[in-house]
Amino acid sequence: xxxxxxxxxxxxxxxxxxxxxxxxxxxxxxxxxxxxxxxxxxxxxxxxxxxxxxxxxxxxxxxxxxxxxxxxxxxxxxxxxxxxxxxxxxxxxxxxxxxxxxxxxxxxxxxxxxxxxxxxxxxxxxxxxxxxxxxxxxxxxxxxxxxxxxxxxxxxxxxxxxxxxxxxxxxxxxxxxxxxxxxxxxxxxxxxxxxxxxxxxxxxxxxxxxxxxxxxxxxxxxxxxxxxxxxxxxxxxxxxxxxxxxxxxxxxxxxxxxxxxxxxxxxxxxxxxxxxxxxxxxxxxxxxxxxxxxxxxxxxxxxxxxxxxxxxxxxxxxxxxxxxxxxxxxxxxxxxxxxxxxxxxxxxxxxxxxxxxxxxxxxxxxxxxxxxxxxxxxxxxxxxxxxxxxxxxxxxxxxxxxxxxxxxxxxxxxxxxxxxxxxxxxxxxxxxxxxxxxxxxxxxxxxxxxxxxxxxxxxxxxxxxxxxxxxxxxxxxxxxxxxxxxxxxx
Amino acid sequence: xxxxxxxxxxxxxxxxxxxxxxxxxxxxxxxxxxxxxxxxxxxxxxxxxxxxxxxxxxxxxxxxxxxxxxxxxxxxxxxxxxxxxxxxxxxxxxxxxxxxxxxxxxxxxxxxxxxxxxxxxxxxxxxxxxxxxxxxxxxxxxxxxxxxxxxxxxxxxxxxxxxxxxxxxxxxxxxxxxxxxxxxxxxxxxxxxxxxxxxxxxxxxxxxxxxxxxxxxxxxxxxxxxxxxxxxxxxxxxxxxxxxxxxxxxxxxxxxxxxxxxxxxxxxxxxxxxxxxxxxxxxxxxxxxxxxxxxxxxxxxxxxxxxxxxxxxxxxxxxxxxxxxxxxxxxxxxxxxxxxxxxxxxxxxxxxxxxxxxxxxxxxxxxxxxxxxxxxxxxxxxxxxxxxxxxxxxxxxxxxxxxxxxxxxxxxxxxxxxxxxxxxxxxxxxxxxxxxxxxxxxxxxxxxxxxxxxxxxxxxxxxxxxxxxxxxxxxxxxxxxxxxxxxxxx
Numbered sequence: 001x002x003x004x005x006x007x008x009x010x011x012x013x014x015x016x017x018x019x020x021x022x023x024x025x026x027x028x029x030x031x032x033x034x035x036x037x038x039x040x041x042x043x044x045x046x047x048x049x050x051x052x053x054x055x056x057x058x059x060x061x062x063x064x065x066x067x068x069x070x071x072x073x074x075x076x077x078x079x080x081x082x083x084x085x086x087x088x089x090x091x092x093x094x095x096x097x098x099x100x101x102x103x104x105x106x107x108x109x110x111x112x113x114x115x116x117x118x119x120x121x122x123x124x125x126x127x128x129x130x131x132x133x134x135x136x137x138x139x140x141x142x143x144x145x146x147x148x149x150x151x152x153x154x155x156x157x158x159x160x161x162x163x164x165x166x167x168x169x170x171x172x173x174x175x176x177x178x179x180x181x182x183x184x185x186x187x188x189x190x191x192x193x194x195x196x197x198x199x200x201x202x203x204x205x206x207x208x209x210x211x212x213x214x215x216x217x218x219x220x221x222x223x224x225x226x227x228x229x230x231x232x233x234x235x236x237x238x239x240x241x242x243x244x245x246x247x248x249x250x251x252x253x254x255x256x257x258x259x260x261x262x263x264x265x266x267x268x269x270x271x272x273x274x275x276x277x278x279x280x281x282x283x284x285x286x287x288x289x290x291x292x293x294x295x296x297x298x299x300x301x302x303x304x305x306x307x308x309x310x311x312x313x314x315x316x317x318x319x320x321x322x323x324x325x326x327x328x329x330x331x332x333x334x335x336x337x338x339x340x341x342x343x344x345x346x347x348x349x350x351x352x353x354x355x356x357x358x359x360x361x362x363x364x365x366x367x368x369x370x371x372x373x374x375x376x377x378x379x380x381x382x383x384x385x386x387x388x389x390x391x392x393x394x395x396x397x398x399x400x401x402x403x404x405x406x407x408x409x410x411x412x413x414x415x416x417x418x419x420x421x422x423x424x425x426x427x428x429x430x431x432x433x434x435x436x437x438x439x440x441x442x443x444x445x446x447x448x449x450x451x452x453x454x455x456x457x458x459x460x461x462x463x464x465x466x467x468x469x470x471x472x473x474x475x476x477x478x479x480x481x482x483x484x485x486x487x488x489x490x
Numbered sequence: 491x492x493x494x495x496x497x498x499x500x501x502x503x504x505x506x507x508x509x510x511x512x513x514x515x516x517x518x519x520x521x522x523x524x525x526x527x528x529x530x531x532x533x534x535x536x537x538x539x540x541x542x543x544x545x546x547x548x549x550x551x552x553x554x555x556x557x558x559x560x561x562x563x564x565x566x567x568x569x570x571x572x573x574x575x576x577x578x579x580x581x582x583x584x585x586x587x588x589x590x591x592x593x594x595x596x597x598x599x600x601x602x603x604x605x606x607x608x609x610x611x612x613x614x615x616x617x618x619x620x621x622x623x624x625x626x627x628x629x630x631x632x633x634x635x636x637x638x639x640x641x642x643x644x645x646x647x648x649x650x651x652x653x654x655x656x657x658x659x660x661x662x663x664x665x666x667x668x669x670x671x672x673x674x675x676x677x678x679x680x681x682x683x684x685x686x687x688x689x690x691x692x693x694x695x696x697x698x699x700x701x702x703x704x705x706x707x708x709x710x711x712x713x714x715x716x717x718x719x720x721x722x723x724x725x726x727x728x729x730x731x732x733x734x735x736x737x738x739x740x741x742x743x744x745x746x747x748x749x750x751x752x753x754x755x756x757x758x759x760x761x762x763x764x765x766x767x768x769x770x771x772x773x774x775x776x777x778x779x780x781x782x783x784x785x786x787x788x789x790x791x792x793x794x795x796x797x798x799x800x801x802x803x804x805x806x807x808x809x810x811x812x813x814x815x816x817x818x819x820x821x822x823x824x825x826x827x828x829x830x831x832x833x834x835x836x837x838x839x840x841x842x843x844x845x846x847x848x849x850x851x852x853x854x855x856x857x858x859x860x861x862x863x864x865x866x867x868x869x870x871x872x873x874x875x876x877x878x879x880x881x882x883x884x885x886x887x888x889x890x891x892x893x894x895x896x897x898x899x900x901x902x903x904x905x906x907x908x909x910x911x912x913x914x915x916x917x918x919x920x921x922x923x924x925x926x927x928x929x930x931x932x933x934x935x936x937x938x939x940x941x942x943x944x945x946x947x948x949x950x951x952x953x954x955x956x957x958x959x960x961x962x963x964x965x966x967x968x969x970x971x972x973x974x975x976x977x978x979x980x
């Protein structure tokens with residue numbers, strides 16, 4: 001007879017395998033799949049999602065989970081796995097299957113409509129599809145929130161433990177302190193970046209240089225190119241990411257690689273003993289984003305980093321680098337501009353883009369704002385926060401795919417990641433006697449070692465607030481980020 | 491209430507999706523996966539295989555299948571799907587799960603040992619692992635054969651309807667007629683191929699040229715490079731293949747592309763209405779191989795083809811092609827040599843390599859030959875059939891992965907494919923008033939149209955013998971292949 005633990009462990013491995021397989025299908029869809037395979041791929045992902053759900057809620061696991069929960073001798077690492085599994089099962093069981101199916105269909109439709117209507121900013125066609133998703137997500141939140149704040153129930157998928165009641169004052173504080181920094185940042189004279197050609201193949205080689213420089217292990221990874229950069233792991237020992245290449249400017253590629261490699265280094269740092277378990281993950285998207293933002297903003301936007309990169313880039317681009325120095329690249333990496341598109345925003349304006357989305361989606365979910373009023377609210381708030389007005393829905397309310405995908409509660413994790421990253425940077429700075437000096441001296445392995453020890457090795461063992469409290473010795477606030485950005489625009 | 495057909499259809503789609511997902515995992519393993527992902531990938535494939543098996547034998551389908559089988563009004567296409575599903579289920583149900591698991595473990599171990607021991611030809615270490623697989627496959631065949639010829643039960647997975655009692659005289663006849671052709675082929679003066687460099691990137695571009703020339707649709711496909719060329723389809727609208735590049739010689743690449751594109755054109759020609767059903771497949775490996783061998787040997791080894799290729803190759807390789815003409819390339823593509831390695835063999839000697847393997851594996855499965863006696867039997871028979879003697883197990887009995895994988899009954903399908911290909915070539919020749927003239931005139935779309943009409947569009951609707959009888963108007967024999975090869979060595 002297999003023990004209850006063996007039974008549980010086998011079941012967890014199956015869930016982990018199914019999730020990893022779906023991740024691989026997603027990777028292939030964005031990086032290799034021919035156009036003709038799109039419909040089949042969508043159906044396969046649907047079949048895998050259904051298989052995952054069926055496995056997750058398998059009734060014969062109830063007894064096993066009860067037995068393990070009642071076992072006082074269970075080691076803490078196993079106890080945590082059982083607890084996380086119960087949490088996932090409870091969530092999955094609370095929503096009626098008819099609603100799950102309706103939501104899945106509504107999301108597919110709304111994403112398809114978004115893809116078609118976004119380029120021309122055809123809000124009139126998109127709005128009803130979006131409204132259907134909002135309505136269904138609100139109903140889902142009703143089931144999950146159990147009388148509490150519905151938004152928190154949606155947030156919980158991405159950021160367990162986070163609550164609107166905590167986020168609202170945090171964003172209010174951050175917003176108020178960012179606006180003057182944007183003012184200062186945009187008032188600085190802008191150093192023009194020369195028009196030259198940075199060949200794509202050399203930029204892909206550069207991407208590998210940068211990834212290896214920060215410690216990414218290419219024997220357990222792949223780097224390639226896709227329209228929207230992302231990091232994904234089909235399972236232990238295999239963590240992949242993509243970047244985006246612009247032949248007119250290499251700085252975006254370098255920063256994107258640092259960002260994605262930050263995600264990838266996190267996953268490459270999970271302990272092997274968590275292979276095929278529910279622990280082989282970050283506890284939240286905010287925790288994940290803390291690692292990408294750390295490398296992108298606190299390493300990659302520092303002057304020391306570009307001094308290290310200069311000879312590497314001269315080797316890869318002997319012509320384009322002619323007459324250019326570390327200061328030119330660093331200036332380009334830290335330019336501040338009032339722009340309309342979030343994914344192209346600099347680090348100073350970025351969190352104002354997120355604040356806008358958080359406010360609006362919270363109002364949508366609470367029912368304080370209707371989908372029809374969304375474009376006007378967006379444009380007005382954009383002007384207040386960033387001083388620019390969209391030319392239309394395409395560079396306004398329709399620019400992101402998240403809402404079309406029903407992902408309400410996702411955006412705040414970008415800012416949580418930025419805040420945690422800034423706190424972690426202060427911790428690394430203190431521990432190594434200066435982060436900038438460590439980068440300058442090429443001691444990047446020491447930087448990574450601090451992250452491995454304080455964050456990566458814990459994987460999903462602790463919820464994010466506790467993980468970050470232990471890692472940084474502090475409660476979450478906007479202080480570290482504001483201090484960092486003040487130095488950037490000084 | 492969903493109808494019995496809806497129920498069946500849903501179940502078939504799930505099976506098709508799971509199979510397609512496994513195919514994608516296999517593709518990625520050979521073309522993209524980093525080394526570190528190997529163990530996880532093996533586990534995921536195991537989990538998917540278990541999920542597929544569980545779905546295939548689901549007891550609640552019994553009633554549905556009975557109802558549909560008893561429905562006299564069921565259209566023939568649906569009837570065939572039900573019949574194939576019953577066949578697969580019956581087969582899966584006949585073998586005890588303990589044996590399935592033991593076989594799966596024994597095969598994994600034996601493949602791993604083969605990978606480690608093959609380079610040095612360490613037969614002593616490999617033999618016990620192989621013996622375990624042979625023993626378990628013989629037990630499995632015992633369950634499946636139900637008192638009949640055990641080898642047929644294994645053959646049946648790859649070539650439904652084929653029987654050892656038919657194959658033995660076929661191979662005997664073929665062997666006897668091939669030996670003098672090899673004699674004639676090797677006696678011809680060999681035209682030396684010049685030493686030049688054919689750059690890999692231009693060869694990959696050439697691979698696309700060749701594939702498009704024969705009608706392969708790149709919007710529903712991908713071509714890349716792998717150690718062992720193969721074709722695979724993760725599902726409708728997505729049929730991929732790989733080739734192998736040798737910078738010293740482009741002819742192998744061109745013939746490999748024709749071979750794999752032949753497989754891929756077959757799958758791209760399946761009707762869309764069979765998407766996500768058990769009909770979206772060839773009826774057997776022999777049928778599949780008939781398409782690859784048709785393009786490789788009956789198009790790609792003809793003088794007309796190389797006359798068409800000459801300007802294309804001159805465009806891709808202006809330097810290497812200097813002073814070379816269509817005749818040089820054609821001579822290289824049709825050279826005959828007594829060699830030790832099957833995958834490098836020419837079309838005249840190839841089927842003697844297969845005949846050898848068929849004889850030995852039949853004797854193994856029947857218990858007439860023990861694993862310990864295999865190397866000596868191999869070497870002796872190799873010398874009799876091909877007049878060359880292996881230098882050791884690495885270029886002898888251990889050269890192929892098939893037996894290590896437990897795939898007994900697979901090898902004969904290569905020869906069946908060659909025989910069918912030759913009969914199909916005669917059919918195309920008659921229908922188009924000369925296959926060679928059609929190639930010469932660039933009427934390759936007409937060639938493909940005949941294959942689409944006579945073979946591809948039927949997918950798995952007919953078993954192979956019936957499909958080929960209708961396609962070629964003849965019973966299977968060695969005549970067409972022998973006639974073709976006689977012209978090659980004339």
